[in-house]
Amino acid sequence: MSKKDFVLSVEGLTVSFDGFKAVNDLSFYVDEGEIRVIIGPNGAGKTTVLDLICGRTKATDGSIKFRDQELTRMKEHEIVHAGVGRKFQNPSIYEDLTVFENLELSYPKGHGVFGALMFKRDEAVIESVHEIADMIFLKEHLYQRADLLSHGQKQWLEIGMLLIQDPALLMLDEPVAGMSIAERKQTAELLNRITQDRSVLVIEHDMQFVEDIAHRVTVLHQGKLLSEGSLEHVKSDPKVVEVYLGH
């Protein structure tokens, strides 16, 4: 695959916190339409990598290219605007609003809570909200308050709030933590469906879920790339078994 097909190119990425390199000379490349899963032991630097990509943490060295844009020089909101969406571990939804209102608020036109609530619900927004609600399995819950949703449904709602902004790269930090087995299966189905026109970067510990979604797996250890390739490949890599899977 030629370089132009990468949605994300991370090269020599390093961040140092008081001399401690949480991410150390890391390089990896994500294809358009790929689901890449990052795995590794606690403290390997997985969350820090997502923090660096979304601009929450500034790199000490190295480059992060999203299509043709250098993200290390951009601010967090500029990175979101460029098409990189990030979901954190805990859902940040408006609990006292309905599913519909949460999705509507996230629609790119609806900036700011009050402005968005009062702005005319034109056809495009309504259509988009319905389309996303269907995709995230919440079609029957559109007018339900978000605080009444299950934990898994709240996670889906937050994914929907990102999807409605149509990011080209979606980053998810342990999206199935706390979900039932059935919800995990549905989440895998959802992610497999949305990659028709976008790429997904996921941090995950649940190996069954990794198997259900990963096109390729990147294994981190002590801030460095330990192994990379298909799940089968990294699972049979003795280095990975030693520091992660064998535990």
Ligand SMILES: Nc1ncnc2c1ncn2[C@@H]1O[C@H](COP(=O)(O)OP(=O)(O)OP(=O)(O)O)[C@@H](O)[C@H]1O
């Ligand atoms: N802002 C910071 N200041 C100092 N140290 C940090 C900071 N952020 C992360 N670290 C350290 O960097 C290392 C990597 O942390 P990170 O959270 O990225 O690991 P992780 O692979 O996501 O782990 P887990 O699976 O436990 O979430 C840890 O040792 C952590 O304590």
